[in-house]
Amino acid sequence: MSTAKAAATPRQQGGPPFLMALPALLLFGVFALVPMGIVVYLSFTHWDGLGSPAWAGTGNWREALTSDVTRHALWLTLKFMLVSWLVQTPVSLLLGVFVAGRQRYRALLAVFYFVPLLISSAAIAIIFKNLLDPNFGLGASLDLPLLNQNWLGDPELAFYAVVFVIAWQFVPFHTLLYQAGTRQIPASLYEAAAIDGAGRLAQFWHITLPQLRYTVVTSSTLMLVGSLTYFDLVFVLTGGGPGYATRLLPLDMYITGFQSNEMGLASAISVILVAAGLLLSLIVVRFSGFSRMRSQQAGV
Amino acid sequence: MALRTPIRVMATASAAALALTLSACGSGGRGAGADSGDGALVWALTQGSEATFRASATEWNKQHPDSQVTYQYFQNDPYKQKLRTAVGAGNGPVLFENWGGGGLKSYVDAGKVTDLTPDLDASPEWKNRIFPSVLKSATFDGKTYGVPVNGVQPVVLYFNQELFKKAGAEPPKTWDDLLALVKKFKAQGIAPISMGGASKWPDLMWLEYLVDRVGGPDTFAAIAEGEKGAWSDPAVLEATRMVKQLVDAGGFAKGFTSVSADTGQAEAQLYTGKAAMILQGSWGYGTIATGAPEFVSAGNLGWTGFPAVTGGKGDASNIVGNTANFFSLSAQASAKEKKAAVAYLRDGVYNDTYIDSLLKNGDVPPVKDLDAKIEASANADWSSYVYNLTGDAENFQLSWDQALSPELGNDLLTHLDQLFLGQIGPEEFCAQMDEAAAK
Numbered sequence: 244m245s246t247a248k249a250a251a252t253p254r255q256q257g258g259p260p261f262l263m264a265l266p267a268l269l270l271f272g273v274f275a276l277v278p279m280g281i282v283v284y285l286s287f288t289h290w291d292g293l294g295s296p297a298w299a300g301t302g303n304w305r306e307a308l309t310s311d312v313t314r315h316a317l318w319l320t321l322k323f324m325l326v327s328w329l330v331q332t333p334v335s336l337l338l339g340v341f342v343a344g345r346q347r348y349r350a351l352l353a354v355f356y357f358v359p360l361l362i363s364s365a366a367i368a369i370i371f372k373n374l375l376d377p378n379f380g381l382g383a384s385l386d387l388p389l390l391n392q393n394w395l396g397d398p399e400l401a402f403y404a405v406v407f408v409i410a411w412q413f414v415p416f417h418t419l420l421y422q423a424g425t426r427q428i429p430a431s432l433y434e435a436a437a438i439d440g441a442g443r444l445a446q447f448w449h450i451t452l453p454q455l456r457y458t459v460v461t462s463s464t465l466m467l468v469g470s471l472t473y474f475d476l477v478f479v480l481t482g483g484g485p486g487y488a489t490r491l492l493p494l495d496m497y498i499t500g501f502q503s504n505e506m507g508l509a510s511a512i513s514v515i516l517v518a519a520g521l522l523l524s525l526i527v528v529r530f531s532g533f534s535r536m537r538s539q540q541a542g543v
Numbered sequence: 544m545a546l547r548t549p550i551r552v553m554a555t556a557s558a559a560a561l562a563l564t565l566s567a568c569g570s571g572g573r574g575a576g577a578d579s580g581d582g583a584l585v586w587a588l589t590q591g592s593e594a595t596f597r598a599s600a601t602e603w604n605k606q607h608p609d610s611q612v613t614y615q616y617f618q619n620d621p622y623k624q625k626l627r628t629a630v631g632a633g634n635g636p637v638l639f640e641n642w643g644g645g646g647l648k649s650y651v652d653a654g655k656v657t658d659l660t661p662d663l664d665a666s667p668e669w670k671n672r673i674f675p676s677v678l679k680s681a682t683f684d685g686k687t688y689g690v691p692v693n694g695v696q697p698v699v700l701y702f703n704q705e706l707f708k709k710a711g712a713e714p715p716k717t718w719d720d721l722l723a724l725v726k727k728f729k730a731q732g733i734a735p736i737s738m739g740g741a742s743k744w745p746d747l748m749w750l751e752y753l754v755d756r757v758g759g760p761d762t763f764a765a766i767a768e769g770e771k772g773a774w775s776d777p778a779v780l781e782a783t784r785m786v787k788q789l790v791d792a793g794g795f796a797k798g799f800t801s802v803s804a805d806t807g808q809a810e811a812q813l814y815t816g817k818a819a820m821i822l823q824g825s826w827g828y829g830t831i832a833t834g835a836p837e838f839v840s841a842g843n844l845g846w847t848g849f850p851a852v853t854g855g856k857g858d859a860s861n862i863v864g865n866t867a868n869f870f871s872l873s874a875q876a877s878a879k880e881k882k883a884a885v886a887y888l889r890d891g892v893y894n895d896t897y898i899d900s901l902l903k904n905g906d907v908p909p910v911k912d913l914d915a916k917i918e919a920s921a922n923a924d925w926s927s928y929v930y931n932l933t934g935d936a937e938n939f940q941l942s943w944d945q946a947l948s949p950e951l952g953n954d955l956l957t958h959l960d961q962l963f964l965g966q967i968g969p970e971e972f973c974a975q976m977d978e979a980a981a982k
Contacts, residue, residue: 292631293631294631378817379811394801395800396740484960485741486961
């Protein structure tokens, strides 16, 4: 479309008319904003899902904010977020850079690494539940004492087992991001560096990593905010147990609402979850400089 | 502690439930369908007695063309939520399957269930054929809100006869016998007891039995009544100490806290000779008979009641478990629908063919005077054991997580899990449960 023609219809210069956004806005309103409003209302009521909600004032909020269980769940979620990020980022960064090469064997490996992303969370959870079983699992069948731990039954180990399984599921996705990011880096940079005598490690450190800055930000944002929503896999794998060891906030919300039938309290927890998600996104955007993104290739 | 759903089916089941909701809307809410206005729609579970329900509906509908029953089947866990949502929205079925106890009581309190007492009183031959101990689970304040529709599910101690023979051991009669057996089997490198501890509810069976044996049925009755400090009763404290003693003695197979009860792996430990005993509901027999038919047919599976506790107040004939599943009648149904439903419950459920069908599937119905039928059934040894156990029981305690409110039941399972893990001690467990009950 030539610029001359666009200028001839000045009405369109400010982008498409507002009306075109209406269907999307309507859907968002009906399926996101309205339910969210109802949840905020429910968080001030006692409701067991059967009768009608009874006004409870700030009771649920007091309980959500002071209960050891919810506070532990919140703390666990933050810890989980951090540990997940620390595990997934280096692994997917290195894998991504590695498979960004054009050799055929790397393409083949990339396909293998990608497979976990294609399996549903529930299926992954069931597979790992069986693999980690202390009596009939991988460790017991192959008679490997090191592998034969009480992975999902020990409160300490269970947390890291969940971190591992989730990493196994999501590393492929982030690897894909890094692979794409790496392929965008102009070859001329590496050629120049090679002429200057930089080795592979120096090239990675001084060219690849800085050039991937925004990919890191994107991937980290997705990882951190995503950590707030992990539910299905953990639910099937451990159900929040043993004890409270893997009862992340979304799981706490579900158990409170649908197993204990305390819908009001569960609503309060879910509002906390929404607030935490919003806050987290804002922080990441603010401190990563995501909002004032500049070209990565100035001067190239 | 009702029949648990393997979680792998949950996702598909939820989708199916959603699809059913939509199609149910299409056919006009809770009615049985457009063609028979005064029939009854029944919601039931896919596991357990589905075959019997299907056969029963076919037979009933052949004989009663003017008041048809229509069944819809659901998976266990999604069913609980779907039922709650549908009934809450005034869109529930006429009859629905449930577990009695605290779950049913929350429906009663919300005024969603019809009192069946007048109908039962009007037909003594119906009321009198059911075991009273079972009917109790659906009775609140002297009014009955549900009738049992399938087999009883008492919890018994299964054991591996082969391992017992090899060790020269006898099934435990007392708690001390059991502790001695733990030592004996450990010395031979065999896990004494296997358990699906990751599912939490198998833990509960131990506490239920021990509290009953130590303090008698009154101890839990006080808890169920919500009496202040009932969880700190000396009998509960003693029972939790005994649990801890058993865990510390290495009674449970290594890694029991990560074994899920839904996968049948705890039962598999028993029949593969890795573990000597397992405490499980009567459905465990089916799991073992399916997993290792030759193990059962060779007579290697043994079973016995929970051991007595010396000096305890509880009678050793007392049992715990799930009494049976119930059908309850919606308060939202029309008078015509109610009439059809009551007629079906009275004459269509637990009639001769119905009982034969249950027995064929290894279910033992809580119905009086069945001895002859049971002796002629396929699993006669097992069925008559369960039948007599239930009939002779002084007290049949409904599983606590079903008897209590869902909220308290959930707290109980989590705290108990922590007790088995050694994260909290007996005193702490009692104090925390008192606190949770006071909320």
